[in-house]
Amino acid sequence: xxxxxxxxxxxxxxxxxxxxxxxxxxxxxxxxxxxxxxxxxxxxxxxxxxxxxxxxxxxxxxxxxxxxxxxxxxxxxxxxxxxxxxxxxxxxxxxxxxxxxxxxxxxxxxxxxxxxxxxxxxxxxxxxxxxxxxxxxxxxxxxxxxxxxxxxxxxxxxxxxxxxxxxxxxxxxxxxxxxxxxxxxxxxxxxxxxxxxxxxxxxxxxxxxxxxxxxxxxxxxxxxxxxxxxxxxxxxxxxxxxxxxxxxxxxxxxxxxxxxxxxxxxxxxxxxxxxxxxxxxxxxxxxxxxxxxxxxxxxxxxxxxxxxxxxxxxxx
Amino acid sequence: xxxxxxxxxxxxxxxxxxxxxxxxxxxxxxxxxxxxxxxxxxxxxxxxxxxxxxxxxxxxxxxxxxxxxxxxxxxxxxxxxxxxxxxxxxxxxxxxxxxxxxxxxxxxxxxxxxxxxxxxxxxxxxxxxxxxxxxxxxxxxxxxxxxxxxxxxxxxxxxxxxxxxxxxxxxxxxxxxxxxxxxxxxxxxxxxxxxxxxxxxxxxxxxxxxxxxxxxxxxxx
Numbered sequence: 001x002x003x004x005x006x007x008x009x010x011x012x013x014x015x016x017x018x019x020x021x022x023x024x025x026x027x028x029x030x031x032x033x034x035x036x037x038x039x040x041x042x043x044x045x046x047x048x049x050x051x052x053x054x055x056x057x058x059x060x061x062x063x064x065x066x067x068x069x070x071x072x073x074x075x076x077x078x079x080x081x082x083x084x085x086x087x088x089x090x091x092x093x094x095x096x097x098x099x100x101x102x103x104x105x106x107x108x109x110x111x112x113x114x115x116x117x118x119x120x121x122x123x124x125x126x127x128x129x130x131x132x133x134x135x136x137x138x139x140x141x142x143x144x145x146x147x148x149x150x151x152x153x154x155x156x157x158x159x160x161x162x163x164x165x166x167x168x169x170x171x172x173x174x175x176x177x178x179x180x181x182x183x184x185x186x187x188x189x190x191x192x193x194x195x196x197x198x199x200x201x202x203x204x205x206x207x208x209x210x211x212x213x214x215x216x217x218x219x220x221x222x223x224x225x226x227x228x229x230x231x232x233x234x235x236x237x238x239x240x241x242x243x244x245x246x247x248x249x250x251x252x253x254x255x256x257x258x259x260x261x262x263x264x265x266x267x268x269x270x271x272x273x274x275x276x277x278x279x280x281x282x283x284x285x286x287x288x289x290x291x292x293x294x295x296x297x298x299x300x301x302x303x304x305x306x307x308x309x310x311x312x313x314x315x316x
Numbered sequence: 317x318x319x320x321x322x323x324x325x326x327x328x329x330x331x332x333x334x335x336x337x338x339x340x341x342x343x344x345x346x347x348x349x350x351x352x353x354x355x356x357x358x359x360x361x362x363x364x365x366x367x368x369x370x371x372x373x374x375x376x377x378x379x380x381x382x383x384x385x386x387x388x389x390x391x392x393x394x395x396x397x398x399x400x401x402x403x404x405x406x407x408x409x410x411x412x413x414x415x416x417x418x419x420x421x422x423x424x425x426x427x428x429x430x431x432x433x434x435x436x437x438x439x440x441x442x443x444x445x446x447x448x449x450x451x452x453x454x455x456x457x458x459x460x461x462x463x464x465x466x467x468x469x470x471x472x473x474x475x476x477x478x479x480x481x482x483x484x485x486x487x488x489x490x491x492x493x494x495x496x497x498x499x500x501x502x503x504x505x506x507x508x509x510x511x512x513x514x515x516x517x518x519x520x521x522x523x524x525x526x527x528x529x530x531x532x533x534x535x536x537x
Contacts, residue, residue, distance in 0.1 A: 025346070026342075029346070030345070052431060055432045055434075055435065056432075058428070058432055059432065059435070062463075067463060067466060068463050070439075070456075070459060070460075070463070071459055074456065077451075077455055078452055078456060080381065080385050082381045082382045084385075124387070127388070128386065128387050128388035131388045132385070132388060136439055136442035137435040137439055138438070139434055139435070139438060140395045141431065143388070143391045147389065147391075184345065188349075191353065191356070195393065196393045196395075199360045199395070200393060200394065202394070203364070203365065203396040204396050204397060207396055207398075207400070207401075208399070208400075209398060209400040210399075214400060214485060215398055215399075217400075218398040218400040218482045219397060221482065221485075222406065222482065223406060223480075224406070224433075234485075235485065238485075283397045285397075285434070287431055
């Protein structure tokens, strides 16, 4: 059989494959979906954002004030050259305080869902500014919060369970239907949740502690772990220590992979909503664990779809 | 019939235009999403503890970091949580008057707990980790020392980072040790940072003993 004949025979298959990828891409990103899951993500994220914001409150002047430990000139030299922040122009204590408290107010507005189309991007921008002002202070919870805030800025996060919705209903406006922007925001949340799991897993597997099964011991025995109560148990049983360590890596692998398949998505998402906060508590990073659970939230919950909308798991 | 009236008219120019706009918007969104996802992949590849290839560093640095960094999206997400090694030690920042014992000045996080304490620990860890980075070495230590002048009422302080290594299984907790120490002072109108090396870190000077030196040592004994 000549090469041309083989090529002609394989072309339709290849074209069909490409078309299938294109259709899947279209379905994943551009099938309008109910924005209700995004509203729950908004509420939980805003509550966690307020907790993380509050953790700066006691020291914001000690770090970023005019006579603080982290003057802007030093931070400019220290951070990435591409880094910039609204705080860079806040040279007085009052300006720092105004920007910082404005961030808190914006998070409160995001929580209640008032002016969400403006407030959501503003929240992401102000949070990114705060982190860029002191990158050396930022931790995993701060990173993941920034990601979720940008996803909320893209999607219609205030269409449900919000003051915006209440005002709209009061003025007799039509009930919001499915939206492509909700699909994009929820899609990005799923991509990020999976990607963060993979990246964390790859980083962990470079260390012996995750292979010899002792990582759970080091985490629990740290003075900052919120699950230090299990230290005596782990000290008594090496197998238990190994089991907890391997359970963490197993969850990360499962979460990264299983959220992409309809039959396993809800189960793994529900497991992740419980397991991520537990991992956070074990590692002494409870807010990070809680934010990781937010990535699983849309797939975990049984959201009642708006009339005429297929449930997200069936659509995507 | 209502159903048929909802079908788009193939020859209706306004509907065709709307469909074209929708297609164009979808194409733009596809491009933006693809760009975002590529940025995500490069960020993960380019922000690993293991380093990154020159190709990834250049592409990410030139095309993606300028817009990802201000949005705080240039992230590697390499959350190892622990390796159980010295790098996972508990860090604390101690600043005191020069010449005073550690713990007599101000210590962070001190009694503070939770995420607020974690931020102080990250600052302390960054100060000690900067030693390995020629561009950053001493920057944060000098700034932190300078920032503590007013609080301590002096212009000559010692900045220390105290490190408590992770506790091994079946072992007792270790005492904190100084992972970094530097004297920060104002002298001659300028801020000076004088790094204080731990004695253990200074390599001994070893020279082969000469016959004369050996003889002298024997006589001295």
